[in-house]
Amino acid sequence: MHKSIALLLSVVVQVPVVPAAAPTFQDLMKPECLPHAQLGMRVETARIDGQSLTIETRGAQFSYDLAGNTGVLRQKIGTPRELVRLRITGGSTAPQPATSGDCKLTHRGPGLAFATFATPRFDLRANGDSLFMLHAREPLRLELDRCIEPGFVASYRSNHVIFDEYGGFGLYCSVPDIHDNFDPYGVAAATRPADMGETSLPVRVATYDLPADAVVWIAICPPKPYDWVRSTTDHVVWHWSNTLAYPPDDVLASWAKFGNIILLQSEVMLWKDWNLAFEPRLGPAEFARVRDTVHRLGMRFIVYTSPHYFLRGTAKQSAAMNSFENFTHWPSGTSTGENIELFLAEITKVMREYRPDGLYFDGQYDANPAALYLLARRAREIVGERGILEWHSTQALGPDLCSLPTADAYVDFILRGEGRDLLHDDEDYLRYFVSGYNVHNSIGVLCNNTRRSTPEILERLVDVNGRTHTLAGWLDDPKLVELVTGYRRQLADVDRLRDRVHVRLERRQAEIPGRVRKLRQEEFSLRNEPGWSEPVMHLRFDSLAGRKLVVSPLNPDPLSVQGGVLEIRARAHTYAFVEEPVERQLRGCVVKLRRGSDQGMSWGPGVCLYWPGDRFLRVGLRSDGLVQADISGDQRLVGRTEPDEWVWLRVRWGEQAGVLEQSGDGRNFTRIMDFQHAGRFLRQVSRIAVGKVPYNGVAQDYSEPGPVGSSAVAEVRLY
Secondary structure, X not given: OOOHHHHHHHOOOOOOOOOOOOOOHHXXXXXXXXXXXXXXXXXXEEEEEOOEEEEEEOOEEEEEEOOOOEEEEEEOOOOOEEEEEEXXXXXXXXXXXXXXXXXXXXEEXXXXXXXXEEOOEEEEEEEOOOEEEEEEOOOEEEEEEEOOOOOEEEEEOOEEEEEOOOXXXXXXXXXXXXXXXXXXXXXXXXXXXXXXXXOOOOEEEEEEEEOOOOEEEXXXXXXXXXXXXXXXXXXXXXXXXXXXXXXXXXXXXXXXXXXXXXXXXXXXHHEEOOOOOOEEXXXXXXXXXXXXXXXXXXXXXXXXXXXXXXXXXXXXXXXXXXXXXXXXXXXXXXXXXXXXXXXXXXXXXXXXXXXXXXXXEEOOOOOOHHHHHHHHHHHHHHHOOOOEEEXXXXXXXXXXXXXXXXXXXXXXXXXXXXXXXXXXXXXXXXXXXXXXXXOOXXXXXXXXXXXXXXXXXXXXXXXXXXXXXXXXXXXXXXXXXXXXXXXXXXXXXXXXXXXXXXXXXXXXXXHHHHHHHHHHHHHHHHHOOOOOOOOOEEEOOOOOOOOEEEEOOOOXXXXXXXXXXXXXXXXXXXXXXXXXXXXEOOOEEEEXXXXXXXXXXXXXXXXXXXXXXXXXXXXXXXXXXXXXXXXXXXXXXXXXXXXXXXXXXXXXXXXXXXXXXXXXXOOOXXXXXXXXXXXXXXXXXXXXXXXXXXXXXXXXXXXXXXXXXXXXXXXXXXX
16 A cells, blocks of 8 residues: 555654663674574674684674774675775773783574673674674774775665675664764865865775764675575565455456465455454454465465554554544554564464464564564564565665665565655666665565556666566556566576676676766765855745745635745645746755744645656755655655744755755754755756645645644745
8 A cells, every 4th residue: 555644644743752662772782682593694603713703604704803903894695805894992092902812702603693802892793694783881983994885875863874786784873863974985084176086995984982882783785695586486466455355266366377475465454453453354264265265276375464553552552543434544653663572472473373474564663773673583583484574665774765684684575665656767776775686685676556667667677686566456457467477578587687687787886986986076065065156046035926826725815925034824734835937957955944833744834846757855844843855755854943943954966966954044054964866856947836835745735734823934045
């Protein structure tokens, strides 16, 4: 089901304080937590030889020089090479040499290796999936250098990923807002554009000054080999309905020639109280009828569950819904895993009592890496090594494109892309976030329930080694059946497919150094003040005469001008804005806003720029004090504001990337967000909307319009 309603509610309802029961990085350090190897990802060796500690997993090798407090992390799968170099010193003292006696291996086995260090004091846990976990027992400085050029970078708070076509690594910290000096393109030390030419590896990518008890994870990718045969022979037929969750036998039989796995979603119609428990809505016998029919047809059977929308034991429990009757909105979910044990107990019951072949998770804990990782490991234990686990994971870790590949590696299918239709044309998005080849090496699937697949999209997807499901509703349309048949034909010859993917992969890898040079120059420019002179367009509000006003019927006369300020008095979740043509190529915009008493979240005061092809960039203020950016459907919440203060937002972009900055005086700006636009903002801006512009840039109200409030826009300058 399309989750735009869920997204809408998630940005309208204020998120409660997270209970302390959510899993933590420190919990996962304990050797008794997740002690066993799974899915063939294992620790192969762990030893101390003189002044050197070596730990090898299936996917990585960690070598640590005890005398120099330096280490190297190497990738083993696919393209063996150095990925990361590190150095660990006492946080407040001069570096002290260690000795072999300072390091002790306390655990070594297929599931994990665990070492303690006395000088400086820290613990190291290495899991079989090539996740290396460093726990500071005193204040430490951790310096990390990258040994590859970044083909793809994404961040969420203190969590970051850097990949190229062959693999890469992720960094994750238990202190969400630590200043980690993350510098993927190595521009921090540059003082002039001439410094932005060629650089030699390694390059300092992050420096952590860790307080005692902080934990940093380094994830080496890929953690497992890719299963080419399974990716071309396992085909999923995906069924959703708001009326019928238990298809009759003849319908199930008609699907058999299109797939060998049936996914029954239909969350509300499949389960009673689907937000609180998983009891078959039509009873265990009808559930068993579907399961047994699928098995008799030689297929396997997975069913909907959701850690994200499982609300029992959370502050959102009262928002649970159980019917489409009088339906108004999708409930918002839990993103931190505070009720993970309740959810795990419930899916254990599903697997034991109703015996599907596996589970489909609709959303995960995308704000807490520790909960996300624990969920993956425990869920794999529950469905078993041969069971099927699928994640619908459009938001993997945070609202953008960050992820945790070592969690994804425990999943068979990872479904991404719902509601992000414009990104389906972005090859980097398909390659690194959807496909995940040489990233997590599970089977990456493009979600095609909101933008119907075309031959062009499927060609692009197969080029980057992505897959797609077959929607059951397609099978009544001969043209769509033909599309599915053509897609399957491309997967028929595994060797030919592998060659096709690798030819494209090598071509993209060869392009990375040139792209990095451009991105370094762009990043240098974005880190410094813009070289702007006069704006190419300056919107002042002396009068509304002759202007196009776009106003909801729920807002009688909401726009007025007072003292050069556009005053807006309107209901919270409704639209009321001024629209102007632009027809100019732009590289930046500055807007001066005051949110006042307006209660709009995703309808707060802001500005929206529109490009051809449904591309847009919206920035504005929310009633919860956050700054909101919407980039062609991707939503970010950053910054902090007060109701009655004037706030200047400055957004600017280069050929690939951009920044959002905030100021309290219009002169001194602080960077609050980075974003990638992949060249989508290089054409002429067609128009601009100023005022209460909804999160999607469209003139529409929310079903609950909310109370009347006031906000203001003083001016807009375009550069």
